[in-house]
Amino acid sequence: MTEHLKNQIIWDNFRQGSRDALEWIYENNYASLFQYARKFSKDSDLIKDLIQELFVELIDSGSRLSTTNNIRFYLLKSLRNKLSKFFSKDLKLLGQLDDFTMFNLVDSIENQLIKEEVEEQIQNQILNALKKLSAKQQEIIYLRFYKGLSFNEIAEIFDVEIQTVRNLLNRAINSLKDDFQKSNITKSLIFFLLELSV
Amino acid sequence: MDRESKYQDYTVEDFVQDDSFRNWVVSPSAVLNSYWIDFQSKYPEKKSAIELARQIVKSIIVIEEPLDEIEYQASLSFVKDYISNKNFRKSLVSKITEVWSKVAAVILIPVLLAGIYFYANYHFVNQDSGNLIQYIVPEGQKSNLLLADGTKVWLNSGTTLTVAANGYKNVRKVVLSGEAYFEVAKNKSVPFLVETKDFTIKVYGTSFNVSSYNYQKTSEAILKEGVISVVSGSDEEIKMVPGQRLLLNEEKRFNLSEVDPSLYTSWKDNVLKIDNEKLDDLIVRMEHWYGIRIYVDDLDRVKDLRYTLTIKTESLKEMLELMNYVVPFKYKIDGENIYLNYNLTNNKPME
Numbered sequence: 001m002t003e004h005l006k007n008q009i010i011w012d013n014f015r016q017g018s019r020d021a022l023e024w025i026y027e028n029n030y031a032s033l034f035q036y037a038r039k040f041s042k043d044s045d046l047i048k049d050l051i052q053e054l055f056v057e058l059i060d061s062g063s064r065l066s067t068t069n070n071i072r073f074y075l076l077k078s079l080r081n082k083l084s085k086f087f088s089k090d091l092k093l094l095g096q097l098d099d100f101t102m103f104n105l106v107d108s109i110e111n112q113l114i115k116e117e118v119e120e121q122i123q124n125q126i127l128n129a130l131k132k133l134s135a136k137q138q139e140i141i142y143l144r145f146y147k148g149l150s151f152n153e154i155a156e157i158f159d160v161e162i163q164t165v166r167n168l169l170n171r172a173i174n175s176l177k178d179d180f181q182k183s184n185i186t187k188s189l190i191f192f193l194l195e196l197s198v
Numbered sequence: 199m200d201r202e203s204k205y206q207d208y209t210v211e212d213f214v215q216d217d218s219f220r221n222w223v224v225s226p227s228a229v230l231n232s233y234w235i236d237f238q239s240k241y242p243e244k245k246s247a248i249e250l251a252r253q254i255v256k257s258i259i260v261i262e263e264p265l266d267e268i269e270y271q272a273s274l275s276f277v278k279d280y281i282s283n284k285n286f287r288k289s290l291v292s293k294i295t296e297v298w299s300k301v302a303a304v305i306l307i308p309v310l311l312a313g314i315y316f317y318a319n320y321h322f323v324n325q326d327s328g329n330l331i332q333y334i335v336p337e338g339q340k341s342n343l344l345l346a347d348g349t350k351v352w353l354n355s356g357t358t359l360t361v362a363a364n365g366y367k368n369v370r371k372v373v374l375s376g377e378a379y380f381e382v383a384k385n386k387s388v389p390f391l392v393e394t395k396d397f398t399i400k401v402y403g404t405s406f407n408v409s410s411y412n413y414q415k416t417s418e419a420i421l422k423e424g425v426i427s428v429v430s431g432s433d434e435e436i437k438m439v440p441g442q443r444l445l446l447n448e449e450k451r452f453n454l455s456e457v458d459p460s461l462y463t464s465w466k467d468n469v470l471k472i473d474n475e476k477l478d479d480l481i482v483r484m485e486h487w488y489g490i491r492i493y494v495d496d497l498d499r500v501k502d503l504r505y506t507l508t509i510k511t512e513s514l515k516e517m518l519e520l521m522n523y524v525v526p527f528k529y530k531i532d533g534e535n536i537y538l539n540y541n542l543t544n545n546k547p548m549e
Contacts, residue, residue, distance in 0.1 A: 112261035
């Protein structure tokens with residue numbers, strides 16, 4: 001059975017109120033949803049609430065939900081809508097907009113660099129290069145490389161043309177390339193890169 | 199080899215975007231290593247592009263924080279219970295039971311009104327969205343309630359208040375259509391928001407009155423104590439201090455004035471305070487208060503009559519008698535319709 005067909009069948013069962021289907025969906029997607037939403041907000045309690053609320057809404061909608069053959073994509077998209085609705089309305093009022101609405105990948109990467117014990121100077125060079133990327137570019141990198149979404153799906157999430165997504169990703173990679181070429185990072189990086197003699 | 203001929207023309211960007219290339223960089227294996235070492239010795243001109251692409255891929259490796267297993271299990275069992283309950287509740291009767299179990303955290307205090315126990319209608323805004331509760335107070339009645347966070351709310355006649363049953367931990371929010379008086383429980387880290395059709399009020403632990411009926415062109419907020427700020431659709435934010443009344447007029451313009459808040463909030467104590475109000479304004483307030491319709495003969499002639507009264511009783515008849523004492527008129531009560539006639543020179547009895 002192909003992954004798409006499997007997704008479609010499980011989703012249909014879920015729409016009919018299947019508890020097993022719900023459990024499968026939760027098990028296979030909860031971590032992904034949580035990690036994605038964490039890039040928008042550091043407040044993990046809030047995120048847990050919003051994910052739970054999303055599922056309550058999906059359960060309530062039941063057979064009125066549209067069909068899908070990619071549950072992960074469907075859920076990421078729904079959660080993103082929920083987040084953006086929540087942040088734009090309530091948090092704008094609370095004056096907390098800046099802390100919350102921007103997708104931020106840099107923190108997660110920084111944690112990885114620290115874990116790898118990369119030299120501080122190199123760390124800073126990498127982080128500075130990453131900080132030049134827009135929130136949208138960071139989000140595209142994440143959705144494309146870490147959530148495996150297609151350009152088509154990402155374009156649907158952002159409600160833009162597919163070519164726009166491609167261009168944004170290309171420009172992001174180019175920007176990193178330029179920065180790394182300019183600095184001496186190329187040489188020094190070798191220490192922390194693979195223990196591979198090429 | 200097909201794959202190899204493809205890679206011959208690859209740029210740095212292409213390598214970064216290639217799934218198997220990234221896979222090699224992130225989790226190298228002996229097989230992958232030998233493949234890419236081979237490739238580079240065959241195509242040494244690609245070496246620098248590969249090196250740069252590798253650095254880029256390496257510099258965007260994300261580390262994800264682990265999930266809290268206990269919290270995950272709690273969330274899973276919540277949604278599993280929820281779907282089971284949803285499948286179970288089929289009839290309207292079981293739906294109502296569902297509502298009650300959901301509002302267990304919300305205590306409702308019915309108000310004794312005109313000798314009858316006030317009967318409130320509780321139901322979902324949308325029976326399918328389970329997490330909102332709507333309180334509806336019919337015309338001519340009043341109610342008050344205690345929200346789960348300790349906030350007290352008095353609801354005036356003809357008011358609808360929508361609250362989230364489970365509530366966000368980060369924002370306490372209610373949606374109001376009608377008139378309500380709030381005594382918001384202090385909680386600095388969790389702000390309280392009151393949303394109306396015209397504006398949203400941001401609360402910092404405080405007592406205030408909001409009137410925003412859907413059928414009324416104006417909306418107003420009166421602050422008794424504390425600090426609130428009012429935010430309209432145009433993102434205009436106005437901070438209010440106690441004793442101020444903010445009126446949003448028909449042109450959707452804000453007008454701030456100093457008032458005696460007790461005039462505007464006395465309804466919650468079943469006291470109707472009228473301070474130098476014109477008859478046609480008074481009629482609107484009485485219609486709300488008692489849930490009636492008032493018809494005045496030749497209203498244009500008498501609409502500017504001014505009244506100053508404080509009514510403590512709930513009886514419409516006593517209210518009319520008191521008004522009659524100020525300026526004489528004849529009246530007739532016909533169910534929910536009240537007819538007033540100030541034209542006393544005309545001695546014909548009212549039909």
